[in-house]
Amino acid sequence: MAAAINFSGQALPRSVGFKAREGMTLISLPSKGSCMLKQQKMKLQQHGMSMRSQAGSKTSITVVSSTRFDDYESSPFSASDTIAEFYKCINEKNLQELDAYISNDCCFEECSFPKPFKGKKEVVQFFEQLMASMGQNVKFNVEHICEDDDLTAGVNWRLEWKGAYIPFTRGCSFYECSTEGDRLLIKKARVVIESPIKPGGIVLTLLKNLTSLFDDFPKTTEWLLKSPQVIIQYIVKIYTMFLAAFINPIVTGYINMWNFVIRLLGFALNILINILKIFLK
Structure with missing residues (x-):
């Protein structure tokens, strides 16, 4: 619920806009001078409120109740957090912890393989082989994780050996998660890896x-x-x-x-x- 309050007087020729959640009570602001406004700003921040200046001559105060922060702190991981922990398990060769991030009906499509891995058992076996192939010094360097919503995320990464980039090992992965209990699990994934063959303009000619x-x-x-x-x-x-x-x-x-x-x-x-x-x- 939002309400706009205009104060008369020469000391404060601005309009102050309030955005408050339902159930919040705002105390009135004094109309004398900018010092009183600053003091009121400090009081509002103590109650989980923030102030920011907008274009023009308006100052808006966004009010967020303490209940909202409590909900955020107690909420389960987002998709980006889940995927970040997932890659951490791969780098640490922690197969047991990685197993906990895979749903039972997971479908993992790695475009280098002719068929996707279906079911938790096949997916975990694939990552077990991947970890063994990586050895002790090869790690995933996750460059960016982009989150579409609470259940989907995209990642671009590359493989490194002791911090040095390994050529032709860049890739992008797209994950879809599902909520099971108090955590998010990976339900579907698609991985696209950089091809070592660079045909260039030939691809466009063939496509045409x-x-x-x-x-x-x-x-x-x-x-x-x-x-x-x-x-x-x-x-x-x-x-x-x-x-x-x-x-x-x-x-x-x-x-x-x-x-x-x-x-x-x-x-x-x-x-x-x-x-x-x-x-x-």
Whole structure:
């Protein structure tokens, strides 16, 4: 409930606007001089009130009851607080605490994987593998957390090794939480990671050609977009019938070559480490 009170007199040629919650009682302000106004401002602040000047010649006093502050202090975490604690658990390799932030029907979609992780068990197993892969020195550096409302939040982050940025490890995550008991749990998440391949303008060219095909054959496009698995099935059939016999041996040889190179590099690295241990003793 808001009420505007205008005071007459030359000492205070301003209008003072009050914004008060229902149930609050305001004492009247004296109309003599700015000193009395300052004293009254100090009294109002003691009761949880704040004063701020607005454009023009108005001064507004916003009144917030002590009950409002009590409600805020006793309220559960917001979505941003929940997500911040979630990443803290990952960095500290605290799987047990992280488990408490995942809802039983959680759906975690990591765009690098072909299928989303569904259910608390699958999601926790994924993060267990992630923590093991990060080692002891790789951490998430959460740059920003943007909260849409009390239940949704967006995060942009990057991976660092002892404070040094690891290339191609930036990403964005979007979380949807649900209230269960006295806390918020992660119900749905989508993670998008930076691609190491930077095609640049080629993507725009491909998009232009693709949309031209869509516009030329709208009915076919609608049918394909409603059933995307059909496209995959046709591609697999064409590959099996015409290309598999030629490409499979090449791919197999390529994979075997890189396996050999990796084993050779690992062997050379072990020799180098052993030599360094001998000379650095």
